[in-house]
Amino acid sequence: MKKKIQFPLMRNNILREDLDKIIRYLKGNDPILTNGKKVREFEDKWSKWLGIKYSVFVNSGSSANLLSMAILKTKFPEGGEVIVPPLTWVSDISSVIQNGFKPIFIDINPKTLAIDSKKTISKINKKTRCIFLTHVQGFNGLTDELLNEAKKKKIPIIEDVCESHGAKHKNKKLGSLGWISNFSFYYAHHMTTIEGGMFCTNDKIAYQKARLLRSHGMVRESDDKKFKNQYIKKYPNLNPDFIFAFPAYNLRNTEIAAIMGISQLKRxxxxxxxxxxxxxxxxxxxxxxxxxxxxxxxxxxxxxxxxxxxxxxxxxxxxxxxxxxxxxxxxxxxxxxxxxxxxxxxxxxxxxxxxxxxxxxxxxxxxxxxxxxxxxxxxxxxxxxxxxxxxxxx
Ligand SMILES: Cc1ncc(COP(=O)(O)O)c(C=O)c1O
Incomplete structure (x- = not known):
């Protein structure tokens, strides 16, 4: 039995006004389409909306997950444990494994569908490197108890907010409370850039690393002179344009997606x-x-x-x-x-x-x-x- 869908999961997430903005840009003189000024504008506007310092626009929420775990790996190359939910997207766990960490699962709280705070706290030990929490389906998965205990034990929280844009813990937007946060802009989400995702943080070094890791690990992608110069000085035999600091990826997005993001953010x-x-x-x-x-x-x-x-x-x-x-x-x-x-x-x-x-x-x-x-x-x-x-x- 196959019946026409009458009540879909999503309708009209991309409007004529979004497309018209892209068309106007394309009609301009020799428009740049790869990661450029529009991406930077979208990142700045997103950071302002979220209430954090730095954002890095990538090509999916999964890529934001991958970036987060790759950054954790630069801090803990020896590996360790990462606390994750069993109710989440595949990339929240695959990114953990791909970066050499062991996923430690915690059951959820039925009221929020996120990992139970008490059970999470009870699993923290010497090998715990971070809590990679997912805010499921728009519910707030954070509690003061978890935030305070993680702070006390110096365990960073990474928030996956891919399904929960604009949700809050008290008066702060989710994605602004942890060390790092991830968003998805895939079609049916709260807003879309067709495909797309955002990596967000207040940590200056994590931000610079994310910029590099998004683009092949290339040092020239850093926008911090001091950060860049460390490498240039240390590797005088390498062309400064081609210093690859990490075995990384290409997770970049495009100007077209950024224009759509800027347009969608207004709604x-x-x-x-x-x-x-x-x-x-x-x-x-x-x-x-x-x-x-x-x-x-x-x-x-x-x-x-x-x-x-x-x-x-x-x-x-x-x-x-x-x-x-x-x-x-x-x-x-x-x-x-x-x-x-x-x-x-x-x-x-x-x-x-x-x-x-x-x-x-x-x-x-x-x-x-x-x-x-x-x-x-x-x-x-x-x-x-x-x-x-x-x-x-x-
Ligand atoms: C919680 C969660 N994390 C990550 C992702 C991955 O996002 P994307 O589909 O943009 O790769 C999704 C996808 O919907 C998600 O729901």
Whole structure:
């Protein structure tokens, strides 16, 4: 049974006005299209919006994850442990492994879908190099307890905010509280640059390293003379234009994407407000006897509506999937990243066989969790219709 999608995950995230700005630029005299002034302008505007000092525009959120772990590796070439959630995107764990760190998994708090603070703190030890936390689906995964304990123990927090642009902890935007933060601008996110991501930090050295690592590890990419000169002085036999400080990548984005980013950023706050209002309306309309509604909404900036069964029920799940397909409700099963990452084949040889069973809250989401579209353009009437379909499953 294949029914036309009536209620998609996302609609109209790229508007005529975004495209017109790109076309106007392209019509200019000999426009530069590779990473240049527009990228820098977008980075500066993004830093201002987020309330941090430095941003590095890259070609995806996964690339921002990779940059973050590559920088951690420059500090800890010997490796160590990185605390990660099992409910996240694949690149939050693959970047850890690719850089020689061991992922240590922590179960989630069902109210925020992020790693549980108490359990996280209990896993910190001498080998812990950082906490790589994901703010899942727009919920705030930070707590004062975690921030204070990490600070006390000198363990940096890296925030993955790829699904949670504009969400806050108290009055500060997520992505401005940790050592480093990552954003994605893939199509269905709070804003888009077609493909794209941002690496953000207040740390001057991490920023310079990120600039290099984004571009083949080339020292000339640094915008700090002192930082650059260290290398130039140390390697007099190398051409200063071609000093490769790290075995790195090409993660750059383009002027076209930056123009789209600058245009989209103007609508971001308004769209976040609409997403938040929609979420509240979804929660008002959905049946709390069937679906989980007890989320911690403080500071949240909803990405998609999370439809999680209150109790395990395999028969109900089958009926729910049938109903969603029949009525053209687009959905993803398992919430962020498709559920429990520990079950994925890429981890088969890295973690023990039954490890996934130690995380009951993520396991519940894996089997009984879904998300459906919540986006600025969705109408109240559509939410009414969707909820009445979902509530009628029995
Ligand atoms: C939490 C999280 N991290 C990282 C990413 C990767 O972002 P991208 O798709 O831009 O590579 C995603 C993707 O949606 C994500 O949800």
């Amino acid at each position: 971001l706050d308004k769209n976040i407000y609409k997403r938040t209002q929609n979420l509240k309306y979804f929660l008002k309309k959905i049946d709390p006897e069937i679906y989980y509604t007890d989320f911690d909404l403080r500071g949240s900036s909803n990405y998609a509506f999370n439809l999680i069964l209150k109790k395990p029920n395999k028969v109900f799940v089958k009926k729910l999937i049938y109903k969603m397909k029949k009525n053209g409700i687009e959905f993803r099963r398992g919430s962020a990243g498709g559920g429990n990452q520990i079950r994925q084949p890429y981890l088969e040889k890295i973690v023990s066989k039954k490890l996934h069973k130690n995380f009951p809250n993520v396991e519940h989401i894996h089997y009984y969790g879904f998300y459906i579209g919540n986006f600025p353009d969705i109408k109240k009437k559509e939410i009414d219709k969707i909820c009445s379909i979902l509530n009628s499953v029995n």
